Amino acid sequence: MNQSLQAFLRDKKWRQAILILIIVCINLGAAFSQITLFVKNQSITQVFNRIEKQSDYIFLYDNAVKSTPAVSLDCEDCSIQQVIDRLEKVTDLEFKVSDKQILVKKKAAKQTATQSTVKAERIQQDSIRGRVLDDQGNPIVGASLIIKGTKIGTTTNNLGEFVVPKLSENQRVIIQCIGFRTKEQQITSTTRMIAIRLEVEAMRIEDVVIHTGLQSREKSKMIGNISSIKGEDLEAAGVTSIDKALRGKMTGV
16 A cells, blocks of 8 residues: 555545545435335325335336225335335235336236136046946946935036046945946045946836826736837828728737
């Protein structure tokens, strides 16, 4: 250090001047970087304007941001980052600082999408999906599924698909459809997708019921010959009396 510099630093007046200059610079820097806000129920654009007047920052935003509900905020001698942090807590906005520009946009859409995804995943985890097929692998439409011991159930769509809620770790589902054997299927705790096959039920002769117009009886208990004829056949005959129309078409007539 040369002698002139040493003499300069030993001078008390110069030292005081340097100290005052440093203090002034610090205060000026603090003045430019600190923001004080006391607002209550003001629009977000009014808040932005007050911040812009106290700083060199400019807010950039679209019309969607303008619809933000009124804001109340108290912030004394805060940095721009502290102001932004508090605004993010009391609004549905997100801020991105780039140099002296602050880009503002809604974050509600992103949150809604996230919430919908979580809800969909929760529904998927709490339900069982599957298909009901016949022994040839064809979908069975209109099959009913009921959770055993409850009144909760559903039916298959035109692709044989179904969705039932998962109520317990090991529940049983009863599947029914006309022309197929009723089946009871156990659902384990790890089941998410399942394919259920139903066997065709062969119709027994004693299950067939004959309607005579006067009474209904099982075919196996009928005595004598039973014949039937369609109305279309009678119209095609082109006759004027019922006995002539039936002649040759039914046994004994």
